[in-house]
Amino acid sequence: MDCCSHEGPAKGDAKFDFKKIADGVHVAVAAPAYKVNCNTAIIESDDGVVIVDTHSKPSAARVIVEGLGDITKKPVRYVVNTHFHWDHWHGNEVYPVAYPNAEIITNQLTREAMVRKGLKRIQDHVRQVPGEIAKLKADLAAAKSPGDRAQLQADLGHAESYLAEVTALRPALPTMAFERTMKLYRRDREIHLLYLGRAHTEGDVFVFLPKEKVVVTGDAVIGWTPFMGDGYPEDWVATLDRLAELDFTHIIMGHGEPAGRDWLRTFRGYVHDMVEAVREEAARGATLEDVQRRVPDRLAPTYEGPFSTYGDYRPWRAGLLRNIERTYAMVS
Numbered sequence: 001m002d003c004c005s006h007e008g009p010a011k012g013d014a015k016f017d018f019k020k021i022a023d024g025v026h027v028a029v030a031a032p033a034y035k036v037n038c039n040t041a042i043i044e045s046d047d048g049v050v051i052v053d054t055h056s057k058p059s060a061a062r063v064i065v066e067g068l069g070d071i072t073k074k075p076v077r078y079v080v081n082t083h084f085h086w087d088h089w090h091g092n093e094v095y096p097v098a099y100p101n102a103e104i105i106t107n108q109l110t111r112e113a114m115v116r117k118g119l120k121r122i123q124d125h126v127r128q129v130p131g132e133i134a135k136l137k138a139d140l141a142a143a144k145s146p147g148d149r150a151q152l153q154a155d156l157g158h159a160e161s162y163l164a165e166v167t168a169l170r171p172a173l174p175t176m177a178f179e180r181t182m183k184l185y186r187r188d189r190e191i192h193l194l195y196l197g198r199a200h201t202e203g204d205v206f207v208f209l210p211k212e213k214v215v216v217t218g219d220a221v222i223g224w225t226p227f228m229g230d231g232y233p234e235d236w237v238a239t240l241d242r243l244a245e246l247d248f249t250h251i252i253m254g255h256g257e258p259a260g261r262d263w264l265r266t267f268r269g270y271v272h273d274m275v276e277a278v279r280e281e282a283a284r285g286a287t288l289e290d291v292q293r294r295v296p297d298r299l300a301p302t303y304e305g306p307f308s309t310y311g312d313y314r315p316w317r318a319g320l321l322r323n324i325e326r327t328y329a330m331v332s
């Protein structure tokens, strides 16, 4: 970084690929980064724009605000947060500043999780990221190949810019919260905000456009091995089955390229088969170590390929071992 001025808002290093899904419905697909950014769904209606999720830091949300100019001149009216994880709401503060009438919406469970856990995790990051930066610097000093050095240099830049932004964050909590369902009736479009049960978190919000047959899933469905650290593996499949009852053809996921219903079947199959395998092993009295040794070999023939599209960035087996650990703790 050759930046020398700290005046004004941070310049964004987040990269997005804007894609049209249906008339007036777009997705900004986030490029992989050391500090992950989520995708954003962009839904245009006659009177303004609905944005779904705001990434890990304000500068990433500002990249979206800039990119929006190429899609529409209408203002953002609503920002929806699908869940309380940092990489889906840390950019919230950008929208009320850019669009003074913008409201931020989520469900009551997710708003409570932001207050109880999300705000604390911001302080955890402020304390922890300097350690990550020190490790990246040490790894960089020890790196031998030009490829490794370039990657570590890029990761270090991301970690440093993330630390600067998370330290200065002014968390913008949702201004509106609903219980189970909220429907926005625009002249040209219906936008349904749904709670379908626990999955990736206790309060996952799904956004469903019945006319356009599009659903936005947050991290309840993603393009790589799901993170289950705050999740409910035993409830997840039932929630996905309720999702599957909706009539849609396009899925905008929290991470990864937009997909169709075939990916939902694969993703559901993975969660189902992993949970059942761990349950079976635990019922027979297997230790966590045994389960972590045996279950990956059982699942690999079906799932290692489909879940390795982003394998260099999010390796399947590493994610699976963490999923097994979480599930084992919950079933035993």
Ligand SMILES: [Zn+2]
Pocket: 083, 085, 200, 219, 227
């Ligand atoms: Zn998440």
